[in-house]
Amino acid sequence: MASDSGAIPDTVIGKVMLILHAFDVDDHELTLAEIVRRTGLHKATAHRLSRELVDVRMLDRTDTGYRLSGGLFELGMRASVERSLLEIAMPFLQDLYARTRETVHLGVLDGHEVLYVAKIGGHRQASAPSRTGGRMPLHCTGIGKALLAHADPSLRQQVLSSPLPRRAPRTIVAPGLLAAQLDTARENGVAFEFEESTIGIACVAAPILDVGSNEVVAAVSVTGPLTRYRPEPHADAVRAAASGIAATLHRRHALQT
Structure with missing residues (x-):
């Protein structure tokens, strides 16, 4: 099922958000019956709100059912922080991909999770679960540990004191x-992952820190896949990309103030 909806209020807007959050990243479309099952809404309510979401281009x-609409993509691209970050980061991500020919990610902290803002990979990219x-x-x-290592100490303590679900044997x-x-x-400015999210892949990540x-x-x-990739030799390149993005963000902010 999609993300936890326990904090969503029992209002019309809350019910709309329940429907939108019912769609998981792997879902191309959902039937009305599946939306009802995932949201717990009455069938008539789910049907009415889904039709209204179609009218405003959210679905x-x-x-056979419903799918998320391009209207949501348009709204998402207006999110100022992520859009500005992505615009600045993309040349660095592309350069990093050109240097490594492996899958490159950009992610931000969202609660106890990584939200992936960008992913660049070629025809032979690793079969990572990210998207x-x-x-x-x-x-x-790796990217989650890089974020968590530099996050607020209270968040770090929350994560460490919560159950740590096993996603893979390692x-x-x-x-x-x-x-x-x-x-x-x-201390080192990079974090590593070795088959901790998915069997067969490894990762090196670096934080982008506000100057x-x-x-x-x-x-x-x-x-990249462990069959051909070792993350350690790429640590300096990843650190350099993160530092370059941070410096460019700082310069843009200085020009705007």
Whole structure:
């Protein structure tokens, strides 16, 4: 099922959000019956709100149900922070891909998860579970650990004191071991993943830190299959890309103030 809707209020807007959040990243479309099952809404309510969402281009009607509409994409592209970040980061991400020929990610912190803002990969990209607009837990991804290592201490404590679900045989589920890795990542400026989110892949990631406050803004990573890829030799390139993005963000902000 899609993301947890426990915090969504029981209002008309809340019910609309329940319907939109019912769509998971792998869903091409959903039947009305499946929307009702996932949201818990009455069938008549789900049907009425879905039709209204079609009218305002948030959903499209299909032969068998509904799918998310391009109107949502347009709204998403207006999100100022992510849009500005993506515009600045893209040349660095493309350069990193040209250097490594492996999958490059840009992600931001969203609760206890990574929200992937961009993903660049060629025909031979690793079969990683990430996707643009998708999410993954912080504790089992290189980019998540890079973000968490530089996040507010209270968030780090929340993650370490919460259950750490095992996504793959090598997922780190011991808080002490994860804490040690976060300390190392903070000290070295890069974080690593070795088959912790998916069997057969490895990753190196670096945080994008605000030049003034040193707060984490986002993180960038390079991921590849262990059959041909070792992340350690790419640490300097990933660090350099993250630093370049941070410096460019700082210059743009200075020009706007």
